[in-house]
Amino acid sequence: MYKSSYLNNLLENVKAKYGEQKEFVQAVEEFFDSMDFFVNKEPKIEENAILERLIVPERIITFRIPWVDDAGKIQVNTGYRVQFSSAIGPYKGGMRFDKSVNLSILKFLGFEQIFKNSLTGLPMGGGKGGSDFDPKGKSDAEVMRFCQALMNELYRHIGPDTDVPAGDLGVGAREIGYMFGQYKKLTNTFTGTLTGKGLTFGGSLVRTEATGYGLCYFASEMLKTYKNTDFKGKKVLVSGTGNVATYAIKKARELGAIIVGVSNTRGYIADTNGLDVDLILDIIARNRREFLDEYLKIYPNVKTGNVSRDLWKTPCDIALPCATQAEINLENAKTLKDNGCFMVAEGANMPCDLEAIRFFNENDVLFAPGKASNAGGVAVSGLEMSQNSLRMSWSFEEVDAKLKGIMQNIFKNCYETAKKYGNEKNLALGANIAGFLKVYEAMLAQGVC
Ligand code: GLU
DSSP states (O other), X not given: OOSOHHHHHHHHHHHHHHTTOHXXXXXXXXXXXXXXXXXXXXHHHHHTTHHHHHTSOSEEEEEEXXXXXXXXOEXXXXXXXXXXXXXXXXXXXXXXXXXXXXXXXHHHHHHHHHHHHHHTTSSOOEEEEEESOOOTTOOHHHHHHHHHHHHHHHGXXXXXXXXXXXXXXXXXXXXXXXXXXXXHHHHTOOOOOSSSOOGGGTOOTTTTTHHHHHHXXXXXXXXXXXXXXXXXXXXXXXXXXXXXXXXXXXXXXXXXXXXXXXXXXXXXXXXXXXXXXHHHHHHHHHHSTTHHHHXXXXXXXXXXXXXXXXXXXXXXXXXXXXXXXXXXXXXXXXXXXXXXXOXXXXXXXXXXXXXXXXXXXXXTOEEEOHHHHTTHHHHHHHHHHHHHHHTOOOOHHHHHHHHHHHHHHHHHHHHHHHHHTTOTTBHHHHHHHHHHHHHHHHHHHHOOO
């Protein structure tokens, strides 16, 4: 129950109307948690129905994706693009290909993206899309035909000033390349309509590393500000073996951390003396799926298990959940705290559930919400858009320095906003309010639309 009856009524309506969209409802509730006293201070929010408007996407496009597999059989998937908010810029956000994809997940991701993109300081609205296509076990030719089939419909809804998709789970450089090729063919234009492109056709250096590196830059600011320390000698757990986790492991190690546990969907490995990071990075690059088996062949004595979330039972100082949503629940949160973990920074989108977040905030565990700490990926996407518009490309060092500056600014903005509103340790509060303010002002200025 909130103090504000406006918020209580709204949340009740959201639950009644979208009750079955549990991920979306959680994202809205997590955001409302930070809005309780703020809506009373700012009566214009209610007067202008800002939140009512914000929780309904400007547009949702759902479409059929028919494609032919290698056996000559016709397959049909569902494609989506949720164009959530264009208040501060063209819709911007990734495409996710995973069999779990549904409207609830894409609405939650799109909603988060509004505030995340706002926090980067770059002019990007919020959007998200994807398909229930499962890339696992598909041939390269099948992935290409699928991406082309998807773009045959999506192309009419996107554009460099309208909506700029990128990657997310299951969508990397290969898929972006195929989608870009088909977009270019259909529109006969060479524009920066997709980000995460290959370096030879408009992609930006550091885009691949950006989310994982950005997470560590953000976490470093937390360590410095709250604890007057850094990553050196800290025991760190990282979940996931995808793009975000890979570069988080790499950067954390570079900053002096000891990686004591890593997981994927099949289980985890842990060693409180530190895992062999070079070997981990080598296996991930070659054979992500067999990651645990390969590691265990060389280090048969490390602790292991086939339940991924048991990773969180490993004693650590810092946890970086980088796999996917809902990987840390209340029980995992309590275990982490009991075993000495003092900081959790989200690399994935919403890996901690609402009860876990509330537990961290109430029990003195520093917590960084993904919309702030994983914004590095979309920030470099924004820099890719700038480079494309300028028809220029910046060096690795230039982009990395800009990324670092953006992550430091996001931290500062979240921290100072949290402090201003009475709880300097609550970065979720800071991120939600700071991200919201810019969107809110833009919405007020643009009238009822
Ligand atoms: N999918 C990433 C995210 O969740 C990046 C989106 C983008 O680069 O547009 O922020």
